[in-house]
Amino acid sequence: MAIKLDTVGSAEDAGQGRVAPRILETRDHSVEIVSDSGEGAQKCGQIFGSVSAKMGNGVWTVEIIPAEVEPPPRSLAGASGIRIRLGDRPVTNWGDETDLVVAFNEQVLLGRHRLNSLKQGATIVLENMWASHPDEAVRNQWQAAMEELTEAGYHIIGVPMEDLCLTVVDNARKGKNMFALGLLCWIFDRDVDKAKEQIEHAFRKKSQAVVDKNHELLDLGYEWASQNLGFRVQVPTMEAERDMVVMNGNEAIALGAVAAGMELAAMYPITPATSVSHHLGEIFERFGGVLHQAEDEIAAAGVAIGASYAGRCAFTITSGPGLALKTEFLGLAVMTEIPLVLVDVQRGGPSTGLPTKVEQSDLLAAMFGQPGDAPKIILAPATIEECFHSMITARRLAEIFRTVVVVLSDANLATGVAPFHRPELLPEWQGGPPDQSAVPNDGRPYDWDERTGLSDRFIPGRPGGMHTVTGLAHDERSKVAYDSAINERSSAMRSRKLAAFSSTLLPPPVYGDPEGDLLVVGWGSTKGAIEEAVDRVREEGLNVSSLHLTFLSPLPPGLKEIFSRFRKVMTVEINYSDKPGEPFVNEQNRRRGQLSFVLRGTTLVDVDCWTRVLGEPLRPSAIVKAIKENLPEGTAGEES
Amino acid sequence: MAIKLDTVGSAEDAGQGRVAPRILETRDHSVEIVSDSGEGAQKCGQIFGSVSAKMGNGVWTVEIIPAEVEPPPRSLAGASGIRIRLGDRPVTNWGDETDLVVAFNEQVLLGRHRLNSLKQGATIVLENMWASHPDEAVRNQWQAAMEELTEAGYHIIGVPMEDLCLTVVDNARKGKNMFALGLLCWIFDRDVDKAKEQIEHAFRKKSQAVVDKNHELLDLGYEWASQNLGFRVQVPTMEAERDMVVMNGNEAIALGAVAAGMELAAMYPITPATSVSHHLGEIFERFGGVLHQAEDEIAAAGVAIGASYAGRCAFTITSGPGLALKTEFLGLAVMTEIPLVLVDVQRGGPSTGLPTKVEQSDLLAAMFGQPGDAPKIILAPATIEECFHSMITARRLAEIFRTVVVVLSDANLATGVAPFHRPELLPEWQGGPPDQSAVPNDGRPYDWDERTGLSDRFIPGRPGGMHTVTGLAHDERSKVAYDSAINERSSAMRSRKLAAFSSTLLPPPVYGDPEGDLLVVGWGSTKGAIEEAVDRVREEGLNVSSLHLTFLSPLPPGLKEIFSRFRKVMTVEINYSDKPGEPFVNEQNRRRGQLSFVLRGTTLVDVDCWTRVLGEPLRPSAIVKAIKENLPEGTAGEES
Amino acid sequence: MSCSLFHLAEAEDDRVFEMSDYQGPVARWCSGCGDHSVLTSVQRILTDSQAKPESTVFVSGIGCSSRFPHYLTTYGFHGIHGRALTLATGVKLSRPELDVWVVMGDGDCVSIGAGHWIHAVRYNVDMVALMLDNNIYGLTKKQTSPTTPQGYKSNTQPYGSYLPAMNPLEATLGVTNASFVAQTAEWLPAHLFATLKAAHEHRGFAWVRILQRCPHFTADMYGDVVKDPSRVEMLVHDDGITVPALDKIIEHRVTHDPKDIHRARELAEESEQIRLGLFYRDESRPRYEQTRSLPHHTADEKMAIMQQEFDRYAV
């Protein structure tokens, strides 16, 4: 079978006498840049994303990370890269498949294809040096890949990137990414000066010569594209209303922690949470904050609890396996009523699972992980912006309610990059120094308010407040309870705090009509994708709405009432559930999505679930399909 | 206020001319012996219980354990002792309050009174040396205690135990317990020879002289009682149908483990689980078993998993805080499908909580503790006999389903002693040596059966079966899954096993009528108390039945159908729940008993709950009260 | 704003503390338990140093010995088993002005807590860490601990402990950045006091193993040694811990310069006599909390820095 390749860059196509390029106008376009690890595709994409954001596009960027640090070159599972989704509106998720790909070799490209990442008929700009590689094995691989990819119907444009780059630099592997950036700048008509500024920033620790070379490669790519490519893409831009910042969810958490006045972060490295501490490592000390990398996750929890006990605002960051190790200490913090913020950047589970991939399956562990009754507050940011603000909320709640607040982020938010409104920082978020005032006579360290369970903390240093906190059952004076009936009361006081807090929450707003055929309920990072899916099916005339929960424990009020206005309620989650119709699975023994189980137990409403654990964020199109398949029978517009 | 004391033992009452003692006939009688720690009250009670069992009474014995190893003498919270409940039928729980108390000082007695352990009008046999103690403080304490106790209406009989014992031994503190035993033997008309046999057994490691002295003290107590006490108690006995054994739940677990062919137990000491390992420490090596006390609970789990991976049947034993520490390893065992039995002898929580007290609050942690989806089998023995058998069941299930089986016992079973039918041991429980046969060509270490999720293990030593197990997402060949869709499938395979297992379970039998006004659902050690309460209210004409669940994960089939036959369903559990009517608590935010939450989420039936965390087993009378208060409105017989 | 706090804490104070000011409720250890003696010694040191109760924190794990904080009138944190050092590190790291003590049992420190122990020695955060070593698990009723002598019978190893007892002195001395390692015995109150005092004065992580009697479970363990002072050998040196009161009682003495780590390790080995004294001290070792002494900013200053940070992310 002969391979048909649009080999632009060959003599025929190049040169003066070109016709004007085709212009594709679209409100939504996704680009991927994929390469072997170490070829800088991510930097290319990040700059492209930033420039696009600056120019007024909605942007969502997500990194494609291989499982190994440095997988063998040209391997199917080794794709390292980035996806940038552009829109004429704020973009809230990674979208469906990719429209345009720049690939540095055909193997990583093939890997993406086999993962169903590329749209049917997508345009692919591909380094074509491999076709004529001296190693026959490589040439054969290329040949086979081309057959598979052509078969799949992509529009492939071969480009001799390496050869072109060698006209500027000696090591083309390190230059291609900027060539690719130039290429993209031309295709999307990006402001080259803005791109150059970003290059300067990205290489600020390198010499001017390096910056210059990269500028040169950028120009080369731009120039080459303008001469050789027959198409451009135009995504309309918005007027930016006010200052925007762009970052990923882990950066937002790090900045949020600083803005919240956190003073100590204790952690042990674990993917995908670690980069929060990388950011903190760089900036935290400037604010007087301590980042402590402990010997393990247990110690990290202990150090954070110790600091918080001593009146400093402390938190710990981890992911699944680390959460597991902190189980015992979380029970102690709840029991002693020491405020503690725990950020869990969820990854695929169980066990080591899929360390770099997204999953939302730590909800039940966060809620119920502790032996004994350990009421905690749990909240989940849904956007990168919320990652920032959740830290401020979490700190306040932890201190007011003297308890553990778990913030459930995930790998999707952690590595997703998107612009959001620059927050107005408030000095009162910082909180003051530890209260060191003398404790009034006969003060009690757990002077529980009978209605709310709240009490004031006696922080070391406060004269007259001396007492010993303990994980043993204890009374208001923190004395070990030999009369075990105190256990019933103190348990109630700890639980009461959640009831009191829930009374301050409002019912969450329904997205779409307040009543209808189907209500899709979600939590965490899936919000953007769910609402996009709901928009699409509503445009098709379906009576579908969605509801997104920020607080998972306690749940906000009014859910049962909201649910009652829909004929069917269903959660959409990235965690495991048995699927109806599977062998031996029935309504009674079906193991359900985590939120759906909690909602059922709480509201007694038959909340169904649609969940997947494919190790990737949900695609709006998949949710659309799920919605259509799950509409209750007799739904208006069902067959539309 | 003058203290009125029945000071038998004084000259007037003693001597020949006594009238025959009053005989109290009763089908149910509870006795407590309480003392300072180290005075041997427990040994006294154990022998009394054994003799009673041998004579054909139903018996339930439970130890009264202070929080400290050796609390200060004569302290309110320091009571060390034992309660023995006797019946004319098998006794399944510790009952309500105590009818008869033998106390070695008035302070520990007062402690028991204040904990509401003693029945109104109970008879108390009390060492009265304190009344004339040289230390005035002691005399004052005595005086104050007598006032409080007399006020409470007890029938107190002062006995100069110490003085009497000193006629036989030099150190009366070490002899009183046998004197008390003699006293009880007379009161309950126990066979003194049987008691002497038991003394010989208990002191088998001591010299004959010691045994003789103890026999002498026994006789002294018996004799003294026959001369001085004005009452006896008669609890009719049953004919023993077949061989019985008597032991506590932890002994039953240890023996069950041996009978199940377990080969390695790895643990770290923790109350109230530790005594399982004490028993194993004594006997396990005789069977070729290894008891490994690890450096911590994490290591204990690791060693057990390692042994099980290597084809030996292994288990680990712990309680709440230890369960918390094993959280991560349990996820690994589920993910790698390595059979593991974990025994959790539940105690009061959260955190260090109430280490020696009973609670049933690790259900949710066992079920949902792991980040990610980690399906496990969970079962809870309800009786001491079931403690034994649950080990045999657990081993089989762990191996057939290649997963973690959690056995939830608790402090009530752990320290409760009762006779049960001597089990017929089957050699097939032992299992064989690890399969070392060659693996057929192209065998796969996770050759999941699509319907059941089951597959065969390749145990090290099997030629041709070499592979690497991993906690990373993996395929049938145990290869790390770069194609993350395999995650969806392998998750399903692990979950499918529970669905398949649940299909082999039968709906649990209803105790009482199969339909009615109220169904009380329980699990674990509360069975005896719940059924006794149900018997009592049924006798009063209420339409109340109960249902006891052995399998908590997966749940048995048919629950929804059973529930539908009752007007109201309610769990009774020893764990925390918000009580209706408490400030801010409403139907939507109420935090419920653990089983009730699971049942609601599973069946969507409005399963209410009545729970208490008082650090003691439930009393049948308290359950009776709860039942009456929770009858649905308009219940027939409600006002009876 | 946040700076004033430290001035407050340092403010002049004309209170005078008696020993009774540090005495909490009656300690509920067994009579004859060695923990009582340690408690008394610590209370004496607090009195001696006029420690402010509100600025003193005792952190412990779980075990008989870990009940310690409950019997004092300072701040206390009765934590979870094996993790006391992590909590204490958090306290001291965030509040360097507090005086932090840690009390652990042998199981607590070198069995379940082994990882934290090794790392705490390495961090060398300024605190006193006491390991009350009764060579057994007390609270849970007589199970083997890593320091249980080989062959000694317990409830989990009823035929005798399988392995030679771990020597925690040697192990501690093997950890890079160790800065204070001493051993004492609770039945020699003068030595105990002098050792705790030296530990308290040490700037860095002062780790002290206190041999402790548990009459309830291991009455036979130290019986002989207590009666027979010739079973003890004291490390003596001008720079070490001197206890004149014992000069006449303890005849075996070995001169040891606590700066000499090699000799310290040799002396730490099992020997005929039980060696008590200061094995090693080096105040020049880096302290983790020193390497982390950080600027104090007002909320407004922080705001300003934060704006700069945000500028980096500006679109």
Added chain:
Amino acid sequence: MSCSLFHLAEAEDDRVFEMSDYQGPVARWCSGCGDHSVLTSVQRILTDSQAKPESTVFVSGIGCSSRFPHYLTTYGFHGIHGRALTLATGVKLSRPELDVWVVMGDGDCVSIGAGHWIHAVRYNVDMVALMLDNNIYGLTKKQTSPTTPQGYKSNTQPYGSYLPAMNPLEATLGVTNASFVAQTAEWLPAHLFATLKAAHEHRGFAWVRILQRCPHFTADMYGDVVKDPSRVEMLVHDDGITVPALDKIIEHRVTHDPKDIHRARELAEESEQIRLGLFYRDESRPRYEQTRSLPHHTADEKMAIMQQEFDRYAV
């Protein structure tokens, strides 16, 4: 019944194994990663000793280095971070006839795994434990490990590591019952091979620290040393590890009797040259699994004993 098993495993076997028989899928470490070299060396040893693949088990934790078992054709257990030694202990304790190897990273062994490391040394269960020490967290992308040199910049301590690197040799040598402690470097394959061979032949817990390059994150760490053999000093002794191939290349040599624990500890200290060789070996130390060698009974025999047990509880 259960006894026949062991005969089976011991049965005569006329298979001859080539190195390729131990080679699994292509190892997915970075090119130039030192782990490759260790893998090769281990495969050579397996070939040399004609290890039966089905009776050999490699246990690891989590980290780059812990991918090790996946690249072999023996049985493997890729466990969880820090806990490899516990799993391996379970395997060996219950199946003493299996040949057990453990592969850990530096973070794996001496940070999160520190408690198990200390105790595994003490248990002295017969296995080979390799710590592949690249002085950094590789898999999670360049965070400080306990063995990271002071001042070395990482992603979590970007201004340089705060503390002096932990010296795991010294610490291991401080643990009671240590029986085999050696250090080698992956870039000296002859030394590596000889060391692993000695470790494998040792009866007891053989702990080997392998200095390992991580070109991806710490290319600068061992660059000089690799090029300049004068930066290395070899411990030599008739009873030690002899590597004639290196006699000419490595000029710095120090004679050290591996029975001498005191000298071993001194030599283990930081020094100008990196010291490689056998620091300590004592095959007479009690092995935990030996103290536990237990009777094998048939099911029927067990039944009989069990009836006796039940008699004790008979009413």
